Amino acid sequence: SVCHVPLTDGNLVMDCPVPQQLLQNVHFKGEREFEFMRYTAATCDPNDFCRERYTLRPTIYKRQTELFIVMTMYNEDDELFIKTMGSVVKNIAHLCTRSKSKTWGKEGWKKVVVCVVADGRKKCHPRVLKVLAAMGAYQEGIAKDTVAGKPVTAHIYEYTTQVCVDEELKIRGADRGIVPVQILFCLKEENKKKLNSHRWFFNAFAPQLNPNVCILLDVGTKPSGNSIYHLWKAFDRDSSVGGACGEICADLGPNCANLLNPLIASQNFEYKMSNILDKPLESVFGYISVLPGAFSAYRYKALLDSSKGVGPLSSYFKGETLHTSGEAGIFESNMYLAEDRILCFELVAKKNEAWLLKYVKSAKAATDVPDNIGEFISQRRRWLNGSFFAAFYSIAHFTRILTSGQGFFRKIFLMFEFLYNAVNLVFNWFSLANFYLTFYFLTKTATSSSDPNFSPFGRWGTVTFEVMREVYLAAIIIVFICSLGNRPQGSRFIFIMVILLFVIIMGFMLYLAGFTVYTVVSPYIGHPKEMIALLKVSGPFRDTVISLLSTYGLYIISSLMHFEPWHMITSFLAYLFLLPAYINILMVYAFCNTHDVSWGTKGDNKAPELGGAHKVTKDGQEVIKLEKPSNREDIDAIYQLNMQELSIRPDVQKEKRDKKTKQEDYYKMFRTRLVLSWMFTNAALIIVMTSPINFRNDNSDSSTSGTTTFNPYLSFIFWSVAALSAVRFVGSTLYLILRALFG
Incomplete structure (x- = not known):
């Protein structure tokens, strides 16, 4: 009417x-x-x-x-x-x-x-x-x-x-x-994308309501029954808290059935260890690098600009018009793929104010995680590129902490955290090389013994090493080619095959590591004093043991301290075997697509x-x-x-690709197959002609005891891992102590 x-x-x-x-x-x-x-x-x-x-x-x-x-x-x-x-x-x-x-x-x-x-x-x-x-x-x-x-x-x-x-x-x-x-x-x-939605929330509605605490949720995230209260209580208890986040965990489905999917299981382990080691450490320092937009909270007055156009919210909303204005460079565009990280840094570094960020373990929320390769790789492309460039930005501007209102000792803590983050950033940059070098030295050492009794593959040790090395290099080449233009959703089969190759390589490495340790330790079983003496004398054995204890041992101990050991039973193996894929596929795809600064959705036609x-x-x-x-x-x-x-209830309809997308996928796949065929036919000839199996193996430097000296760089990697793990463990322990004392 x-x-x-x-x-x-x-x-x-x-x-x-x-x-x-x-x-x-x-x-x-x-x-x-x-x-x-x-x-x-x-x-x-x-x-x-x-x-x-x-x-x-x-x-x-x-x-x-x-x-x-x-x-x-x-x-x-x-x-x-x-x-x-x-x-x-x-x-x-x-x-x-x-x-x-x-x-x-x-x-x-x-x-x-x-x-x-x-x-x-x-x-x-x-x-x-x-x-x-x-x-x-x-x-x-x-x-x-x-x-x-x-x-x-x-x-x-x-x-x-x-x-x-x-x-x-x-x-x-x-x-x-x-x-x-x-x-x-x-x-x-x-x-107009998620940032615009947040601008309606923060700039249109919040000024009228003037709330004390703002809580951010994504549809699909399920907070537990009292999580919002626990998040709010963190602000009520400590007036210096400017932002907080809870524990985001993977939705495991009815009876944890989703854990049968190795991809979900590995993400479950990753989320859990981040909430046990990383978030508590950052919370102790007072600066959490990212408060997830899916479940986080902010004190509204802490977000307000200190002057017109200068402050956390203004910096946060720069990303909304960044990609359409044409004024931003590639670095800034990638940085704003992780706009929530920018907000966290701007909040802690706010001039003349002393706001802290806190992790609230008792506030839990479950969220859906990608259950297929295409969606998983696409999601991590944005996460990795955004986090890398945002981390670089925060480290490069760490001196802004000096102009904030933070106390003297808090500034010292924050400086140490930025140093720790800088070291982690360097290791992330070289993670591809470091993992390959670990593979190379571990397998070469274990298979180069001239005594078949001390070689896991007998007299075929050197040949096995060469074959696995070529398989590794071939997998890397495939990843690079597929990452240069192919959509993961359109090349799922190839990405799955490469993941399986890396799973085999990881199994190979674990077997060789176990064999090497067993070969060295077996003569000393039942003689603890001699075994301790061996740790002092044998550098390679000591480095290997310390590296294993500082990673996997740390996972077990810290999980038990937090009374959450179950992911070690249900998800550890999936994460362990998919670890090479995390490093070699996700990092390569992300860096090969730094030109893609999209948010995952396109602008729509007029309604x-x-x-x-x-x-x-x-x-x-x-x-x-x-x-x-x-x-x-x-x-x-x-x-x-x-x-x-x-x-x-509507019938469940399978997602279908439109004709244009199918055509684009076909063209890209054809290009990929052509280039791969050309590369492998040429590479196969080179490999066959230069393979060590065509030459006499004159490696006389190998020890027959199975304790061949490791490359010094491998020792450096092992000890660095141990040092970084020690920092995480100390931070996690301090968090538990402070939580028990002050809540």
């Missing part, structure tokens, strides 16, 4: 009645925020939201916002959205149960606002809109794409819901412990028109003329139809 809506401060704002069915079996009734959804058509940039006199409901009700939670999404489906929203609702309900808290309690929900930002109306999954409609935070037929000739940039829906949609697509209310939740749903008209809201004059007053559902029967009918469609 056609109606006339008065402008509110020159803006289109409407209070729309919610369906009657939504108000059944709820605890709170009669108040406007429960019976009406508020729609605002924003026609401005996020930075101008307050200046254009737009308002939000919590501001109108004069409520103090303690927690402002943002859930960003692109095209995630309803299952992922329900998982995250359901967890957030449970966390808010937990806050309301803390009756002894000075901040929370029965009406604690009034201090929490949940902001959902969808990146593009056309890209938002239609079933997510149905879930939001079922909760009362969205209605079809309300939105307009122009207001008085101005294009709408964002559709803002506000509603205080008392129901939630569970994973079985059932509506749950107060009978299941659901408390009212203030929802602010911002549906952006166009797809279908919604119909305009036209300004007219009625009775001497400017009003907006538009069409919207107004009769109670129409509203209830739309809601009933929405609930019926929501209750029907």
